[in-house]
Amino acid sequence: MSFVSVSNVWQAYGGRSILERVNVDIAQGEFISIVGASGCGKSTFLRMLLAEETPVRGDIRIDGGEPAREPGLERGVVFQRYSVFPHMTVRENILAGEGFATGWGKLFGAKRKAANERADQMLARIGLNHVADQYPASLSGGMQQRLAIGQALTAKPRVLLLDEPFGALDPGTRLQMHDFLMELKAETGMTVFMVSHDLEEAFKLGDRVLVFDKPRWDPVDPGLYGATITYDFDARDKGIPFQNILDQYPSLVPA
Template sequence: MTLVQVDGIFQSYGPRPILERVSLSVGEGEFISIVGASGCGKSTFLRLLLDQERPTRGQITVDGQPLKGEPDRTRGIVFQRYSVFPHLTVRDNIVAAEGLSRPLGRLFGPARRAARARADATLDRIGLAHVAHQYPAALSGGMQQRLAIAQALAAKPRILLLDEPFGALDPGTREQMHAFLTDLRQETPMTVFMVTHDLREAFKLGDRVIVFDKTRWDPHDPAAYGATITYDFDARNGGIPYQLKEDQDGSSHPAAQPAA
């Protein structure tokens, strides 16, 4: 079943095109890894999915509904940095995932106590219970990202967007974070888009790996053309591009078929 449908997106900043003719269908529960060279519009694409920016042309629909023009609770996000609130303790960062949606941005009385109990349970599960009362600045990079992911998930989004979430972590911590993310996904099925520079990570975690690149290139003016999706790999099947599979046996990814 198609959850996210991207139709003919163009995005340019002023005269500078970033993305051209980007179309994509993503089924509910899929994990999409997005790779590509620096500056090829991966993060721009993520911001469009988040609805932090509007495309110059084209449309994105989620569940058949066009995006509303600003981020909301259906799409969670984890950035490479600055994802957690520095002025809140680790536990209150999780509580904020529930409290921020209230009129005053926080919970009071019994609701707060209940949210704190749930937050403590979450922290127990993700192995951060021992630092519940510390501030994020006192945590290591890996712990901060674990907290950021748990915070995003506490709002129970249907779609999780990850913008190079493990880019600043050392290789060992990164492996732990992969296992952590895989476990979380088994517990709560959701659709994930992850931008990464690490190809191995992209294929390890993703169901599909899509590649952004420029199909037209003017050596005298590298910024003349935008990027588009050049490859769409089935990461669960030896990394064969769907385009090739379609050519060979006529099969295609279920979500790649036009929505009925």
């Protein structure tokens, strides 16, 4: 059964088509990797999933609900650069995530104590309880990105959107973050969309890999047509060597 439904979605900027005829259905709990050449609309698609942008045609629905017209609590987002508040401590950043869900209402007394306890539980879950009173600038890149993910999860989103979340990390930290993300997904059962320029990462983490490309191309006016989903790979069969996929679909290899 479809949990996220994308139906005949088009997007354009200034009359120029960016995405066209995008149709896809996603089951609850699936991890969707999104790949494609630069400028083919991957981040635009993510912004529409977030409801930060509204398509010029078609609609996106979550669990059969009405199309969203602005970002809401059911969608969490993490960007490549650590989207945390530098002037707040690690614990305060997690509390801010809870503030998203409460309209930034002030918490006092028992409510404040309960919120602090929930924040400490989240910090333990993401392995940052030992740096709760430090500021983000003192943390490593991987720790800052774990904090950003923890902050997003605090609002209990049904869909987590990741825009190149590990692109700024060194290879070793990146592998650690892969394990961390998969553990969180298994625990929460969230539906995840991740934009990545790393094909191997996309196939490693994703249940499915959506490839965005332009099936129509005008050599005189390369920007005339928009991109769409040209491949929808089932990546759950980890027994298929990654290189075999690249050999079968050479257009996936960056130029």
